[in-house]
Amino acid sequence: EDQVTQSPEALRLQEGESSSLNCSYTVSGLRGLFWYRQDPGKGPEFLFTLYSAGEEKEKERLKATLTKKESFLHITAPKPEDSATYLCAVQGSNAGNMLTFGGGTRLMVKP
Amino acid sequence: DTGVSQDPRHKITKRGQNVTFRCDPISEHNRLYWYRQTLGQGPEFLTYFQNEAQLEKSRLLSDRFSAERPKGSFSTLEIQRTEQGDSAMYLCASSIYGTGGDRYTFGSGTRLTVV
Numbered sequence: 418e419d420q421v422t423q424s425p426e427a428l429r430l431q432e433g434e435s436s437s438l439n440c441s442y443t444v445s446g447l448r449g450l451f452w453y454r455q456d457p458g459k460g461p462e463f464l465f466t467l468y469s470a471g472e473e474k475e476k477e478r479l480k481a482t483l484t485k486k487e488s489f490l491h492i493t494a495p496k497p498e499d500s501a502t503y504l505c506a507v508q509g510s511n512a513g514n515m516l517t518f519g520g521g522t523r524l525m526v527k528p
Numbered sequence: 529d530t531g532v533s534q535d536p537r538h539k540i541t542k543r544g545q546n547v548t549f550r551c552d553p554i555s556e557h558n559r560l561y562w563y564r565q566t567l568g569q570g571p572e573f574l575t576y577f578q579n580e581a582q583l584e585k586s587r588l589l590s591d592r593f594s595a596e597r598p599k600g601s602f603s604t605l606e607i608q609r610t611e612q613g614d615s616a617m618y619l620c621a622s623s624i625y626g627t628g629g630d631r632y633t634f635g636s637g638t639r640l641t642v643v
Contacts, residue, residue: 463633514559
């Protein structure tokens, strides 16, 4: 059974204070690892897909990296509008088309 | 196309009542998914359709839950004899065949409260 664990559960940063979110996973044959952003009362919004160890993707202040056991979402010089819950999910080769999500990291960026 | 639409946005029901939610996916997406999300947790897979065929169901999906996607367009999720433990956000997502999860587009969800 695929499993995803995210840490920390909550993170408070000052504006401009860079940090990283962790996503540890176990999966039978990784088909893809996904990062989503979720604002309160809304559905998750797609950010990145990573397919193999060593891969990196960037978008504005966000950078996602992948190893064989974990993924990191690095946030550089965050702004208050980056405050949201960040979700990590995996799709394994035995899982059909379903995604297995972690519990998320709730990020709060104070001005 | 304005994305994935879900209706209603909020539903309060008494325990034991039946409820039905609707999802309208992006028109060219042939895959449709239902997930459930409780407070502070990540979404949990419920079921998946490709066109009108229901291809996967979670083992966690009890017999009180049923989903349909007639004609491969909109989908409905019905919960019979609701229980307090059914209180959650029900999320619908759609994608295009062949692109997997990286093309999931989620709706804003239906928040169910069972009292």
